[in-house]
Amino acid sequence: MKNISKDIFKAYDIRGEIGKDFIPEDAYQIGLGIGTQLWASRVNDASGMSAINKQALRLLIGQDARVSSPEIVTQLQRGLLETGCEIIDLGIIPTPALYFALSHYQIGNGLMITASHNPASHNGIKMVFDNTPLSKEEIQQLYRLIQSGKFISKPLPRDSIRKQNILAAYQEAIVNNVSLQRPLRIAIDCCNGVASLVAEALFSELGCEVFPLYCQLDGTFPNHPPDPTKPEHLAALQQLVMEQQLDIGLAFDGDADRMIAVDGNGKILWPDRIMILFAQSILKQYPQAKVAFDVKCSYLLPQAIIKAGGEPSVCVSGHSHLKSHMKQINAIMGGEFSGHIILRDRWSCFDDALYNAARLLEILSESILSPTQIFAEIPDSYSTPEYLLYFHNSAKARKAMAIIIEIADFPLATYALIDGLRIDYKDAWGLVRVSNTTPTLTFRFEAETAQRLETIKQQFRDLLAHIGITSNFPF
Numbered sequence: 001m002k003n004i005s006k007d008i009f010k011a012y013d014i015r016g017e018i019g020k021d022f023i024p025e026d027a028y029q030i031g032l033g034i035g036t037q038l039w040a041s042r043v044n045d046a047s048g049m050s051a052i053n054k055q056a057l058r059l060l061i062g063q064d065a066r067v068s069s070p071e072i073v074t075q076l077q078r079g080l081l082e083t084g085c086e087i088i089d090l091g092i093i094p095t096p097a098l099y100f101a102l103s104h105y106q107i108g109n110g111l112m113i114t115a116s117h118n119p120a121s122h123n124g125i126k127m128v129f130d131n132t133p134l135s136k137e138e139i140q141q142l143y144r145l146i147q148s149g150k151f152i153s154k155p156l157p158r159d160s161i162r163k164q165n166i167l168a169a170y171q172e173a174i175v176n177n178v179s180l181q182r183p184l185r186i187a188i189d190c191c192n193g194v195a196s197l198v199a200e201a202l203f204s205e206l207g208c209e210v211f212p213l214y215c216q217l218d219g220t221f222p223n224h225p226p227d228p229t230k231p232e233h234l235a236a237l238q239q240l241v242m243e244q245q246l247d248i249g250l251a252f253d254g255d256a257d258r259m260i261a262v263d264g265n266g267k268i269l270w271p272d273r274i275m276i277l278f279a280q281s282i283l284k285q286y287p288q289a290k291v292a293f294d295v296k297c298s299y300l301l302p303q304a305i306i307k308a309g310g311e312p313s314v315c316v317s318g319h320s321h322l323k324s325h326m327k328q329i330n331a332i333m334g335g336e337f338s339g340h341i342i343l344r345d346r347w348s349c350f351d352d353a354l355y356n357a358a359r360l361l362e363i364l365s366e367s368i369l370s371p372t373q374i375f376a377e378i379p380d381s382y383s384t385p386e387y388l389l390y391f392h393n394s395a396k397a398r399k400a401m402a403i404i405i406e407i408a409d410f411p412l413a414t415y416a417l418i419d420g421l422r423i424d425y426k427d428a429w430g431l432v433r434v435s436n437t438t439p440t441l442t443f444r445f446e447a448e449t450a451q452r453l454e455t456i457k458q459q460f461r462d463l464l465a466h467i468g469i470t471s472n473f474p475f
Helices: 026-040 069-082 094-105 136-148 166-175 199-205 232-241 272-283 298-309 319-329 354-364 371-374 396-408 452-466
Strands: 016-017 058-063 086-092 109-113 122-129 185-189 207-211 246-253 259-263 290-294 311-315 333-335 342-343 387-390 414-416 422-426 428-434 442-445
Touching: 016 311, 026 069, 026 122, 026 246, 058 094, 069 086, 086 094, 094 122, 094 166, 094 259, 094 354, 094 396, 094 422, 109 246, 166 199, 166 290, 166 354, 199 207, 199 354, 207 232, 232 246, 232 428, 246 354, 259 272, 259 354, 259 371, 272 290, 272 298, 272 333, 272 342, 272 354, 272 371, 290 298, 290 319, 298 311, 319 333, 319 342, 333 428, 342 354, 396 422, 396 428, 396 442, 396 452, 428 452, 442 452
Parallel strands: 058 086, 058 109, 185 207, 185 246, 290 311, 290 333
Antiparallel strands: 016 122, 109 122, 246 259, 333 342, 387 442, 414 422, 422 428, 428 442
């Protein structure tokens, strides 16, 4: 067996560029490693395998529609079967449908073949054991196990794989959970990703008049990359909403666990603003509950949470970090600026963009005001999207981050080092952190005025100049 690139074992999942650092055949060894890891962690005594709980060796597997996904699934299943794991194949589904299936079938382990919002040439594996996403340490442990080559052998035949269709039950569960008080006219951009399998029918059944955009399944993503956090990827959605005078537009990422919206004027409704609306609604039913959010979120969010009677709690960026943090503090809801939002009051402990979109529409339908008017009543600011500064590799990005923290000098600002460097003033803030998925430093800024926003951005440009970066600023 050849060595697998360590670089594809990220902080939240396994992910890389197909044919470059991630070869589909690598999934065979990954399957052997996952199967061995499941066996090893579930032996209850020293006598051997008789103590294994067979339910703990069952896995659900789903995949997105990328060209490379079928071969990765085949190789992954091959490795899992050789280690005696029982497999239920859910086929092509959204990632949140896999999460839903874990509860529906009462199975704790799931694997989703997807690279989420990354380009079509990338792919990966999201992993859930015992209903919990693998931590960075557990993913590195899996890598070391694979490197050792010490795999268990308990082969099962390939015809033991069972196939199940979860999409109908998933859609029905959302429809039964959400009720709109009045119909809304909406646009949806599925970016040709797996949301295409569900979204149009789901929102129509909820009573919306739906204007679909790029809702044909195509894993090459021919219209735009599957990342709705990039403003340029929302241009067609904005145009459709304004041309048809719709209430709102909803955009989903490649595997449908993240969502961004635009209002009737085409203004981007970033997830931290959407979270303000969710918090205001949910905290009416759960006063004094905790609400979690990552360091990239607006300073207006914790203010709104406190005003609504809740307790804000900031955490490191990354959906697995968010889920772990929410569990630790028993948060009723949580979210990230990237679009991962978890609503535990009526749903689950996982991020589900299709459900979140339905809940957003429910809240909006309860008012006689238009969605544009509702969001206009939420405090606003001058803020930026997330900017990326690329490096040759992740090690160089981490080295640059270490130097920045060492030399940073922001008089009168409050420093936070929970995830990179965030500096807060009373009227503005800026953040620089190392991405866990790409070899980049990521930046975000916010201020009360446009002039103040430009000032804080210049402070960070000056900081970069001190470490030798004097051109090609992303902001």
